[in-house]
Amino acid sequence: MLEPRCPMSFDAATRKTFLRRYAEGPALLRRAWAEVPAEARTWRPAAGKWSAHEVVVHCADSETYSAIRIRLLLAEPEPLIVGYDENAWAQRFDYHASDPELAIHLVETVRAHTSALLERLPEEAWGRMGRHTQSGAYGTDDWLRSYGEHLEIHAAQIQRNLAAWRNR
Known part of the structure; x- marks a missing residue:
């Protein structure tokens, strides 16, 4: 039986870029967190929005789960x-x-x-497919795209929180 393959796999150059972004993500998160003063870390920009502290803890939960997913x-x-x-x-685990x-x-x-x-x-390991309970077909390149930018997105969220805290 042939393994299911992702129909829209990355080319080698795109994959390399996402692998670099994936590897560099923790440094972005750490830098963004370091910029937030202690008194601003648990401040929420609005009801239902996460504080910088909650964003960081979410990243840890997400990261451990993403490692299993791949x-x-x-x-x-x-x-x-x-x-x-x-x-x-975030609520249940009191971030x-x-x-x-x-x-x-x-x-x-x-x-x-x-x-x-x-x-x-090896190159042939990429392009494998599974099924995601919320989004359907889900492959290794879907995973890499998502997690390659995940910490970038959350580092930017922390920076927006800090800007909003300063402008409150």
Whole structure:
């Protein structure tokens, strides 16, 4: 039986760019967090919006789950990628009670470990497909696109929070 392949796989140059972005993401997150004064870290820009602290802890939860997702896609014959409600996690796990420095360290460690794995993969490992419970067909390049920019998006969110806190 042939493994299902992603119909819109990245070319090698695009994949390399996303792998670089993926590897550089933790440094962006750490820099954005370091710019936020202690008194602004748990401030929320609006009802229902996350504080910088919550963003950082979300990144740690997301990172640990993303590491499992890519391994499922690479190793299992018919991987099922289960979605989750990130807002429910933030509330249920009381993100403000979590240590944000520990969360950033976790992001850095998991990213470094997964980056090393991804850099060792042969070309034929890419393009594998699974199914995501919320979005349907989901492959290795979908994963890389999403997580290659995930920490960039959240570093920018922290920067927007800081700007809003300063302008309040």
